[in-house]
Amino acid sequence: MASSIAPEPASGRSRHRHRLRFALVALASVAVAAALALSPRIHSAEAQVQASSEWDGADCNVTVPGSWASSSLLPDPFTKINGSRITTQDEWECRRSEIKELAERTVYGDKPGAPTSVSGTVTSSRITVNVSANGRSTSFSATVQLPSGSGPFPAVIVYGGFGADTSTILGTGTAVINYDPGAVGAEGTGRGNKQGAFYTLYGATSTTGILMAQAWGVSRIIDVIEQSGGSVLNNSTGVTGCSRYGKGAFVAGAFDQRVDLTMPIESGTGGAPALRSIAQESGSQPLSSAYGEQPWLGDAFSAYTSNPAGLPVDTHEMVGMVAPRGLFIMENPHVEWLGARSGAVAALGGAEVYKALGAAGNISYHSNVSDGTHCATRSEWRTPLQQSINTFLKGSGNPPAVISMHPNKSANLSQWRNWTTPVLGAGEPEETTTPPEETTDPEETTSPPPGGSGCTARVEAVSTWNGGWQGNVHVTAGSAAISGWRLTWTWSGSQRITSSWNAAVTSSGASVTADDVGWNGAVASGETRSAWGFVASGSSTAPTVTCTVT
Template identity: 65%
Template sequence: MAHVHRDRLRPGTAVSLLAVAGLTATALCAPAGAAAPAPGPAARLQPAAEDDGAGCPVPAPGLPAADAKLPDPFRKADGTRITAKSDWRCRRAEIRELAERHVYGDKPAKPQRVTGTVSRTGITVNVTDNGRSASFSASVELPGGSGPFPAVVVLGGLGADTAAIKAAGAAVVRLDPYAIGREGTPRTNKQGAFYTVYGSSSSTGLLLAWAWGVSRLIDVIEQSDGSVLRADATGVTGCSRFGKGALVSGAFDQRIALTMPIESGTGGAPVFRGVAQESGAQPLSSAYGEQPWLGDAFGSFTGNPAALPVDTHETIAMIAPRGLFLMENPHVDWLAARSGSVAALGGAEVYKALGAGGNISYWSDVQDGTHCAARAEWRTPLQQNIRKFLLGTGGDTGVFRISSRKHGDLAQWRNWQTPVLADRR
């Protein structure tokens, strides 16, 4: 029986994908400097809604037979495959439901009341929902110029090179994820603003709680007068555990124009099915037990990821066709970069099917093995992505630079092929 996720349904949120049909397919392996038509303002690349599939009827998901291969992102819950680019909106809603139910926990819809302020030095956020309230804040660092500026939310002070972000013309918004969801707590007594509102025993993990916090920041930016920060041009980045949070933030809020996770490791980009087979990678049980990053329901899959009806290539696909720049470190086995490359390659198939192959980049070909270092190899593609997706002044094509040390083979992980999707709406 079909149903609509009760927590996500809001009147008027079923917005069609903007500009998907009009985006031009581009080669994934093109040189970093290859030219492509500028996309125009970032608002043309993503819907105005946090979740444009909130009105889609989503069948109650069951658990299919275990399969060691990656699930087909194009196959709907009813067993048929999507045939048009416009079908992706509701297929994405199905993937979101599976990801919430089995991996991350539930992300509630926009709270009943969100207020706050935006200044040249900070953002305050006040949230009220179901009679419970919480507040948190973030600092703002502006680049030179008069603005208004696009903003890149940096989770936990670890993420893409902030000097390079500001030099490209974007503001840096520093958000402390622990104000939203703290580490070091048991799953039965989670703490932070999210859990103050939705309960300390909530089954939602920290990653989606942090994503909720990013979304509430965007709500406040949207409500501001627009003189400091642009509401239509927000990015998010983070490294390590905060890279996990950045990926989930971009996947679950379609207002985010550019997502830039760095070295996210197990529980982040790497496909769950691959981690157990990658020597030295952090095991799923370890990532689940180290902190309550993942939703409580994921605990039943740590020893059998083949039983998951969803995997992280589909988390990546949820970001399509918006900008995505994945950065990984092949020098630290614990970070599972080989499985990360498989996830990126799998998610890129959805980008290509939507005619947006040039909007995803992946780069693990780096010399410095230090975890969360500001790498020279990433500076140019970072700024190219900011210009393209946040400033609307660039048109560089996405590039895949996968290290030979950790190069995954997507062909070994799928038994499905990428369809040619029609342009009809």
């Protein structure tokens, strides 16, 4: 079954974007507290964008088709509209532009290009923005809080002044820009009479939803900061917000590549959580509810509220659009309406783009919190927040590089995809044959394990909490490649597996047996793979594992 949309004229379908070559910046000694989609160590240089334009990918001629295949699985972020798979980082630039066009067409509505004129001022207390386009003019403003010390300072744009840990942000020596998104895209309006600065320029009947309109406002604030000469604020900018403002922060970071750090908080449906997963996650806000509550999403999304499988994109690809820039997704697993499990699905899927770009440590996801109050300031997020700001806005230290899911809201990416993750290089491609949880660990020995042919395995604790922990299981082939494995071990104490992914696991008391699930059974000679993972109760331990070739 295909979803069908009338194609727009060729002049609208073909978008030419200015290409920005991103630089690879080595971040030495990055300690990755990894989980699920992230391997236990960062295997290559982290990538950080030195952005000079709102959107890169410019020699990219993107043609949006009139229809596309329907699928209940997450779309492959590495397969182009024409059906071929990308193999290099240069190709990713244009593939990212394809994802952007599809997301605008079906989910958010169009984000117009640079306006005719943008001007304004930056002071120690206020930013003013004046914009002209389509023969019309509008303006809006934001307030500024500066930290102690001397500037110019990096800044985090805080949507609505709500839900963000502003004291921690200021404590890192980073300014806070309090942005009123309603001044640019107002809530409480009908779809045929949208209000705010964006719609003053582009019309009250614009089909663009207010999340994209508000993201456009973030881009105009960045324009003014760049024009200001850097006496108060420098050009390192982050964006954050909670709840509906978390939705906005997510969209703003995905659609402007000058945003160095994106930090959505408890964003719920319309934000980071995967749309296909939301439709199946009990208690989460239905797609139709999010579409109808406010004109957050573009008008075209009405065709998909009961048919997310018909979408040509999903939010894991919007996560990938942020890559390789900094991203820290914070979620609340205690409020069902927020769909934290679906957020984990999107984070794990998007993390594959980060890994393919050699930037696995630049994405973090954290829902393993104890306080269930919506938009509370949480102690569990404070340190990774500081690390993220220091790394991506101030250029010091290492990112948190952690995916920490609450055991009640963990996700299994293998249930949501049938695609593999390529190694995107500058030369000849070398594509992996395994999904994201399988990554080669170069610090593991590549010589055969004792006994020659056969296999060995080990359990690594990658995350712990009070009463539980998360483990990754690594399988190493001997002198010959293997096509399947069975692992067995006996717990030394009261540990028990409560959930697992990418293995067929059976337990009887303290005894555990795990078999590969087909696609992850193959391991090359002498190679080590992070093959599967689990969440367990009790204290973390490293049992002695017996590996048998099947």
